[in-house]
Amino acid sequence: MQYGICNLSIIPVRIEQNDASEMVTQLLFGEHFKVLEAQKKWSKIRNAFDNYEGWIDNKQYEQITEETYSNLENTTISLAADLIDFATDENNQFSTVCIGSNLPFYNNQNLILNTTKFHYEGEIFTKKLSKESIIEIAYKFLNTPYLWGGKTPFGIDCSGFTQMVYKLCGYKLLRDASQQATQGEVLSFIEESEPGDLAFFDNNEGIITHVGIIMKDNYIIHAHGKVRIDMIDHSGIFNLDNQKHTHKLRVIKKII
Known part of the structure; x- marks a missing residue:
């Protein structure tokens, strides 16, 4: 089994393995998944959050280890709370982060996506809120x-x-x-x-x-x-x- 993580702001998940195929959902920055089938250009994935399956372009994600996937599954989730913000990597390059994106291994305005460290100053959600x-x-x-x-x-x-x-x-x-x-x-x-x-x-x-x-x-x-x-x-x-x-x-x- 292979594993991956979305390293871009928003990517389409399609019903079939081509760019013209219907988009059935999206992956947001920081979301991780299992790779069910890997082809030359496309991979069929299963999102860890909701087990939803579909095809994504191989150029639009990074592979992670089984250990990293397991650690992400067992780590308290931190979510971006602002409608739109950005995270800055060690080379001072920006990555757009929209509301609901995952912030892997978030700690004191820092996060780690695969092997890249980011700094994020936006608001976050880390716990359950009331029904109200x-x-x-x-x-x-x-x-x-x-x-x-x-x-x-x-x-x-x-x-x-x-x-x-x-x-x-x-x-x-x-x-x-x-x-x-x-x-x-x-x-x-x-x-x-x-x-x-x-x-x-x-x-x-x-x-x-x-x-x-x-x-x-x-x-x-x-x-x-x-x-x-x-x-x-x-x-x-x-x-x-x-x-x-x-x-x-x-x-x-x-x-x-």
Whole structure:
């Protein structure tokens, strides 16, 4: 088994091994993974955080040892808390770091990515936050444009949004909406929900295709065109701009 780490700010993870293939998710600076299959130009990887698999360009990551991978798995995670910042290496070269990026072996504004030492002066998250913090963190992504497979303030999809918000608060969600819907406890009614709970929505075939974060007073924050706030009722999401329902409610889940 081979192992790797993302040494760039944001790289695409694709469904097939070519540049024109659909992007299904992204790797952020400092995220580590297993290499399941290595080809001349592409590698199929499994992200350590959520076990999500896909193909990445071999030029866009560094190999790490099994020992380093194991140490990363057993080290308290430190996450970048600012929307955008940078880390500086020993040659005074900048690497862009966006919110939710991993800061491997972080200690006193220093971190080590593979064999390179970086200095990072931005804010960080290192511990679990309260459930009340979920909405506060979600607001950081407000008006982020929708991007299929994205999970950054430059572009994000619905499940990338919920996953990143929960990650920043110290909790693990799976990557896709249909996967996230398998987590947590089912709530029977919207009235039972609290701010920070997740609402899932399905299509005409009954497949869960959308997720958002419930707020107080029957509002929901979700990624649809952009990260936006709309109303939610027993039918689904009511879009406040066009005054019509856009998503059909399937289930509400309490994760924490």
